[in-house]
Amino acid sequence: MSIRSYKVKVITLLEAEKSLEEMGIKEKEIANKIKPIKYEIICINGSKCIRCNLCYKACPVNAIEMAKIRKPASIIKEKCVKCEICVQTCPVNAIYAIEGIARVEDNHVKYKVYQLNIPHRKIRLKNYSLDKDKCIKCGLCAKYCPTNAIKVEIRKSIDVDLSLCMGCSACQEVCPKKAIKVENEIGEVIKTKEIEFNKDLCVGCFVCLENCPVNAIEQDLDKIKINKNKCIYCGKCEEVCPMDAIKLFRIHSQ
Secondary structure, three states: OOOOOOOOOOOHHHHHHHHHHHHOOOOHHHHHOOOEEEHHHHHHHOOOOOOOOHHHHHOOOEEEEOEEEEEEEEEEEOOOOOOOHHHHHHHOEEEEEEEEEEEEOEEEEEEEEEOOOOOOOOOOEEEEEOOOOOOOOOOOOHHHHOOEEEEEEEOOOOEEEEOOOOOOOHHHHHHOOOOEEEEEEEOOOOOOEEEEEEOOOOOOHHHHHHOOOOOOEEEHHHHEEEOOOOOOOOHHHHHHOOHHHHHHEEEOOO
């Protein structure tokens, strides 16, 4: 692997102010034209992760590393497109969408960081089976059950109260003998965003088409069209569009 080195000239604030002064531009004029910078991250609280792997299965871009018994699920940052489907899917609120916004006000940079209020998909149990001949009563299922529906006396007995089971399938995922089978039903992804495409602004560069992670954008003669049935509302197209022809905005209250 080759390592490249670059020379970077660092411009001090005083030098920047001097350059603006020489060009006859006031600092405040520039500040007023700077758009707010918004950035979102998705993060998992490992201490709350129950190893159900529902987030891993739901991620449309394979940006989540599967949870193991000794390791919680984790976000693969370079793959994550912030679609928030995992946040909606986690049955125990262990995944968060954090947003930060910075803007210039009165010649000062002001910023705030906050957690987005993302709605959750419904999940319910359909079928549950336990093969008692395979079960070794190790207690791992009880350890990760978020509703305490499973009671285990180590190496002796196991009792499952299905009236408490939410159908998360954590027990199935951690069972070392594959003695548990869970069938659940998960609700549809809740639409929290809308996308708008301004055909008049589009110049047909197709950068959005090339960057869409789920191939929801198609060529339409010299323009594009967005398939909203495939779109995951991640905002990647809005981010790369050089003409601001695509706008993504929230429709769900935060």
